[in-house]
Amino acid sequence: MTRTTVRIAMNGVTGRMGHRQHLVRSLLALREQGGLHLADGTVIWPEPVLVGRSPHKLRALAERHGLRDWTCDLDSVLADDTVDLYFDAQVTAARVGAVKKAIAAGKHVYVEKPTAGARELARLAREAGVKNGVVQDKLFLPGLRKLRRLVEGGFFGRILSVRGEFGYWVFEGDWQQAQRPSWNYRAEDGGGIAADMFPHWEYVLHELFGPVRTVQAHLTTHVPRRWDEAGAPYDATADDAAYGIFELAGGIVAQINSSWAVRVHRDELVEFQVDGTEGSAVAGLRGCRVQHRSTTPKPVWNPDLPASERFREQWQDVPDNADFDNGFKAQWELFLRHVVRDEPWRWDLAAGARGVQLAELGLRSSAEGRRLDVPELSL
Template identity: 70%
Template sequence: MSVRTIGVVMNGVTGRMGHRQHLVRSVLAINEQGGVTLSDGERVLLRPVLVGRDPARLARLAARHGVAEHTTELDAALTGDDNLIYFDAQVTSARVKSVLRAIDAGKHVYTEKPTAESVDEAVALAEAAAARGVKNGVVQDKLFLPGLLKLRRLIDGGFFGRILSVRGEFGYWVFEGDWQEAQRPSWNYRAADGGGIVLDMFPHWHYVMENLFGRVEAVYAKAATHIPARVDEHGAAYEATADDAAYGIFELEGGVIAQINSSWTVRVNRDELVEFQVDGTHGSAVAGLRDCRIQHRAGTPKPVWNPDLPVATRFREQWQEVPDNTEFDNGFKIQWELFVRHVLEDAPFPYDFAAGARGVQLAELGLRSSAEGRRIEVPAL
């Protein structure tokens, strides 16, 4: 069995997500398991080349994880012939320029979402990658979480009958930064820096809905900035110009209605930070990041509305846990392995820049819907 190594240029991995999920739990974890196994049995190791703006932070990160190569010069990293893949986990406002440089250098590109701040830029990236003939992919990690994999199993098994509706709740309280330190970077709350929960989360909800329930045909959304002033990482107060909560209704093909609330100004009263309830004619399910509970129509209670009497039924106790039935690996790592196989042996990878552009489109139309106070149809790109 042969083993080879390819270079992976990783830009923006000093940030929390790029560091933990992509460098440590994906690329380095793949190497620890012996590499990505191709269809012919060959194993492929990944040699990370770290790129960022702060040389001191890069050096510390590289030393901590035994990474030999790091640089502040993106173009220098892109010149290496054996550096086949460029990965981008920067802030959204910096992404397009860097990705275009990687495409121009002939690198295959894998990037965090959203791929751009506008649908025009997102489409331009897809067109540039197609014209240059490079493979391209977008992180769509939630599809590989245990809870949603169980939900997919239920859908494929016909558990729901005809799916009627989806209700999603996502969010948690992000501290303002004055009396307790904020747990999200301040750029998330500045529109000029690509912040806002709509641009951050609507691309997520798009690929969840598109891959599990059907194409999004229309959107009505209301975005809000509930907390207008915050304190940044350096203790300086600033105006929050980006939305910190969004309330959306999405019409899907086949008549399915999805309602998803996204908020950084909500205190959690649910089992997980994100949960989706799916209701169908034959059964319902509630799926989170890891767990999934179901209730079949034969086991559905018959509540009667009577506000004069206390409710004696323990409704949550009447739901059944969906078993794992398999071992679930890290979702980010799974998608990295899929993309490497896509690059090296043209294995299927449907989560491309076109899919990313559709996610950006939904965010853009959601913000437009909020500004204009109306329902907006989602045209095909």
């Protein structure tokens, strides 16, 4: 057995996403299973180096998880030749500058989705010849993996439309603590649900159904006043709801509503309904249900009588047929294989830049009140 150690500078792991999903449930989970085992007996061993601004938090995090290396000096860790890879899950506003430094230092980079500067980062990484990736975790969720199975198996026939519903009620922060940080609701700090979610919808639509060709969006701020982490009121300047219509290659129409001001009446916080000539499916984070053409009932509209049909019971569950690992961990494994063995990888910074482009066009579409074409991305 040959062990290949990959030292990974992890910036932003004191935050919720960086800590829970990327450190604990991805890299530490890989270490707990003895590393990432390849077919030829090689084991890829991830070695995190924690990076951040708070020495107290970093020291406590390292001690809790039995890690040796942490630092508040980003420049020193990027100058360390033993560090192979830079990962960034910082707040959005801090990410671009740090990733630029990592690329200039010749490090491979893997990041949570960038926002402003995404196209430049993709170009810089290409010119530097470093391997690069952006987190596109929704593709690796069990529900969407089942949905991909249906698409690739031809279950739908000709796909007609996609309808997505995402969101939940985020408390204002006055009488109950908000579930999201206050910067999410300040445009000047990079907040807004369109900037957050449209990049996700771009890669989901692109990978499963086809490239987005046009976008028409309406963005709004339903809750204009909120309270921050210190209990102080502030004006929400960023959109907390985005309603989008996307035309895809091949004539598929996608409608996706995203809102932090909606109460949930769904089985999961996000659901996609796909309708085709031969069948339909509803997929969430984990589950997926289908109704084939041959088993589709014939509802009759009659508002004078109460509905007697139990519509949800007319659908079938798609079986797992496999063990689904954590989605973030699954993508980390593929990227580590790409770094060490140069195995195929398509979720690079250019793919992330496509998502940022769609978010920017959504904001512009809403401001101008019209449908916009989505051009091919050029770096």
